Amino acid sequence: MPLRPEVTDLLDRIRLFLREEVHPLEPDFLRGDLAAVAPALAGKRQRAQALGLWTPHLPPAYGGLGLSLWEFGHVSELLGRSPLGHYLCNCQAPDIGNMELLLHFGSEEQKERWLLPLAAGEIRSCFSMTEPENPGSNPVMMSTTALPEGEDYVINGRKWFTTAADGAAFAIVMAITNPDADRYARASQIIVPTDTPGFRLAANTPVMGHVGSGFATHGEVEYVDCRVPQSYRIGAEGAGFALAQERLGPGRIHHCMRWIGICERAFEMMCARALRRELAPGKPLAIQGIVQAWIAESRAEINAARLLVLDAAAKIDAQGAYAARTDISLIKFYVAGVLQNVLDRAIQAHGGLGVTDYTPLAYWYRHERAARIYDGPDEVHKIAVARRILREGAW
Numbered sequence: 001m002p003l004r005p006e007v008t009d010l011l012d013r014i015r016l017f018l019r020e021e022v023h024p025l026e027p028d029f030l031r032g033d034l035a036a037v038a039p040a041l042a043g044k045r046q047r048a049q050a051l052g053l054w055t056p057h058l059p060p061a062y063g064g065l066g067l068s069l070w071e072f073g074h075v076s077e078l079l080g081r082s083p084l085g086h087y088l089c090n091c092q093a094p095d096i097g098n099m100e101l102l103l104h105f106g107s108e109e110q111k112e113r114w115l116l117p118l119a120a121g122e123i124r125s126c127f128s129m130t131e132p133e134n135p136g137s138n139p140v141m142m143s144t145t146a147l148p149e150g151e152d153y154v155i156n157g158r159k160w161f162t163t164a165a166d167g168a169a170f171a172i173v174m175a176i177t178n179p180d181a182d183r184y185a186r187a188s189q190i191i192v193p194t195d196t197p198g199f200r201l202a203a204n205t206p207v208m209g210h211v212g213s214g215f216a217t218h219g220e221v222e223y224v225d226c227r228v229p230q231s232y233r234i235g236a237e238g239a240g241f242a243l244a245q246e247r248l249g250p251g252r253i254h255h256c257m258r259w260i261g262i263c264e265r266a267f268e269m270m271c272a273r274a275l276r277r278e279l280a281p282g283k284p285l286a287i288q289g290i291v292q293a294w295i296a297e298s299r300a301e302i303n304a305a306r307l308l309v310l311d312a313a314a315k316i317d318a319q320g321a322y323a324a325r326t327d328i329s330l331i332k333f334y335v336a337g338v339l340q341n342v343l344d345r346a347i348q349a350h351g352g353l354g355v356t357d358y359t360p361l362a363y364w365y366r367h368e369r370a371a372r373i374y375d376g377p378d379e380v381h382k383i384a385v386a387r388r389i390l391r392e393g394a395w
């Protein structure tokens with residue numbers, strides 16, 4: 001299926017923006033001092049708006065570009081070539097998932113109060129589901145409660161890996177609102193402004209040697225008698241798990257295409273390094289058979305991954321996330337594995353340079369190891385796929 005000419009044009013403009021304005025910012029960002037690059041990032045976010053690259057996933061009524069998921073997948077791949085791409089165009093996780101959730105399931109009042117400023121980039125948000133003492137891979141085991149009291153919910157519990165909680169204006173919190181209901185109908189998703197008494201960012205969790213700051217953090221959040229109106233609940237009482245599935249389907253397309261963008265950049269760096277690094281006079285790394293195998297295997301894996309993800313995206317566009325659930329599970333573990341393979345080979349080809357922060361490879365290696373864990377660990381997706389295949393086939 002060919003891309004519409006306006007999408008092809010958009011991709012050309014994104015390529016130019018990345019090359020001319022974003023890649024030059026990366027060395028400072030990779031040195032880890034987010035505060036030092038914050039003013040430059042703010043300026044580039046304004047540039048992205050002026051260039052018409054802003055919130056590409058949203059409909060025009062919210063300042064977006066009205067792309068299908070399949071079209072946005074192409075955008076996400078390109079933006080993934082830089083660790084800054086999605087943030088500069090205001091389509092970074094977890095905000096993108098929260099925007100889509102509010103767009104499809106938020107009340108008019110919730111859209112007005114939270115979606116509009118989020119879409120404009122005036123505020124940030126976070127998603128608070130996983131708990132330290134319970135398995136995130138089986139979120140029906142959840143301790144946080146939001147119990148009705150008069151017109152309000154009173155929330156008590158502890159979450160961690162609430163990505164980007166530091167500096168967020170609100171969290172979407174998953175909590176048990178009806179402990180007596182069926183286990184898949186016990187939880188709801190509730191908007192909690194972070195200035196609500198009882199919301200406390202207890203710590204930013206160190207991950208792979210980095211605590212980060214601002215949007216690049218993973219917060220541990222305590223909710224202690226945190227009281228919000230029941231009108232802050234998104235969707236129906238007890239719909240928390242159903243909404244989580246709706247959020248995660250497109251979210252996995254976003255992540256997988258971003259990972260393919262990372263793979264493409266790492267692949268190009270590996271090829272360039274292999275051709276230029278001489279192991280002996282006139283004998284570049286690229287003449288080694290093992291390096292040629294890395295290049296060939298990476299090319300095959302990346303191409304296969306892209307076809308799988310775009311196919312899943314087209315299916316979601318046509319039939320919805322539920323119909324595409326097997327495809328979504330397949331891409332989640334397959335592309336996370338390809339990402340890890342390609343990054344590892346690219347680092348190996350760079351030798352010592354590969355593990356420094358003079359290139360983005362080490363940053364991605366640290367950050368994206370988690371790709372095989374978040375949004376469902378590999379094992380959970382593989383089991384889900386295998387069970388469905390065994391159940392549905394005529395064996």
Ligand SMILES: Cc1cc2nc3c(=O)[nH]c(=O)nc-3n(C[C@H](O)[C@H](O)[C@H](O)COP(=O)(O)OP(=O)(O)OC[C@H]3O[C@@H](n4cnc5c(N)ncnc54)[C@H](O)[C@@H]3O)c2cc1C
Binds near residue numbers: 128137162379
């Ligand atoms: C970088 C990062 C960002 C995150 N961001 C967010 C966020 O913004 N908001 C949020 O709420 N959460 C977030 N998470 C949490 C993430 O969703 C959970 O880590 C994930 O769901 C796994 O849960 P867990 O860590 O409790 O691992 P567990 O559930 O304890 O699982 C541990 C391991 O057990 C294995 N396993 C689990 N289930 C099975 C099974 N059925 N069969 C076989 N093996 C199995 C897997 O190998 C798994 O890795 C983030 C996590 C990371 C690492």
